[in-house]
Amino acid sequence: MSAEFQSLEILVDNHAAEGLVAEHGLSMLIKVGGRTLLFDAGQNDALERNLATRGTELTHIDAFVLSHGHYDHTGAIDFVLQENPEVCVYAHPKIFSRRFSIYPGKDPKEISMPSEERLVVANLLDSQLKWIRKPTQISSGVWMTGPIPRFQPLEDVGGPFFTDPEGTEPDPIEDDMALWIETPKGLLVVCGCCHSGLINTINHIQSASSDQRIWGIIGGFHLKNASPGRLEATTAALKEFKPDFMVPCHCTGEAAITYFKENLNTEIHTGYAGYQLQNP
Ligand SMILES: [Zn+2]
Numbered sequence: 001m002s003a004e005f006q007s008l009e010i011l012v013d014n015h016a017a018e019g020l021v022a023e024h025g026l027s028m029l030i031k032v033g034g035r036t037l038l039f040d041a042g043q044n045d046a047l048e049r050n051l052a053t054r055g056t057e058l059t060h061i062d063a064f065v066l067s068h069g070h071y072d073h074t075g076a077i078d079f080v081l082q083e084n085p086e087v088c089v090y091a092h093p094k095i096f097s098r099r100f101s102i103y104p105g106k107d108p109k110e111i112s113m114p115s116e117e118r119l120v121v122a123n124l125l126d127s128q129l130k131w132i133r134k135p136t137q138i139s140s141g142v143w144m145t146g147p148i149p150r151f152q153p154l155e156d157v158g159g160p161f162f163t164d165p166e167g168t169e170p171d172p173i174e175d176d177m178a179l180w181i182e183t184p185k186g187l188l189v190v191c192g193c194c195h196s197g198l199i200n201t202i203n204h205i206q207s208a209s210s211d212q213r214i215w216g217i218i219g220g221f222h223l224k225n226a227s228p229g230r231l232e233a234t235t236a237a238l239k240e241f242k243p244d245f246m247v248p249c250h251c252t253g254e255a256a257i258t259y260f261k262e263n264l265n266t267e268i269h270t271g272y273a274g275y276q277l278q279n280p
Pocket residue numbers: 025026070072073192193220250251
């Protein structure tokens with residue numbers, strides 16, 4: 001059953017409208033069915049600063065969703081929970097994994113959730129921490145995917161990610177999840193970093209939802225390192241999914257956005273902090 005989608009605003013992104021702060025990270029505020037959800041928390045203080053600039057208080061959120069446990073989505077958890085000490089947090093238990101990105105010739109970089117944030121989440125009451133392990137409705141018309149099966153052979157996690165600093169254990173980023181909202185126009189798909197792949201993510205959502213129509217897709221699609229074959233396959237799949245619009249942002253990558261604009265007949269707006277999507 002669809003709920004009334006009211007608005008989605010990007011609060012933190014790698015790009016920002018004039019007057020707002022940009023950082024490598026993502027956070028979005030979603031209003032649907034009279035409830036307010038926060039999706040991810042950015043990397044540093046951009047969330048707090050952009051809210052202050054906009055004069056928006058964050059003291060009234062009904063649900064706090066974490067798409068996965070990377071540092072650029074979990075950095076301001078402490079701030080969010082200080083403002084909303086009783087809010088329920090929705091995530092997959094693997095958000096606590098230690099993780100590293102290791103590029104050839106460079107030192108391993110730890111990209112886990114910061115330890116202060118980890119402590120804050122680990123100390124929540126059991127009743128406040130909602131582990132999501134399968135497609136789950138978290139609010140009227142709002143669903144989280146749970147872990148996303150990886151069937152598409154060209155899609156990978158999008159980078160040299162490992163669970164150890166030596167780089168021996170590849171990190172499947174099993175906690176990666178998307179969210180979808182049932183609207184009268186079809187589904188609005190909201191991605192964090194889309195480490196499971198955009199095709200896998202939307203296939204999984206369509207298999208779990210009674211509505212197959214995709215109204216829009218917004219978020220980071222992590223296609224910076226995508227092979228030409230993967231970009232082609234993603235574009236071909238998007239032609240089948242037929243979204244009315246797409247708002248790629250965060251880690252999608254300029255080349256992928258340009259490629260989509262050139263090869264898809266879909267409305268495409270590059271997202272940024274301050275971008276607002278209203279119910280038409
Ligand atoms: Zn990210």
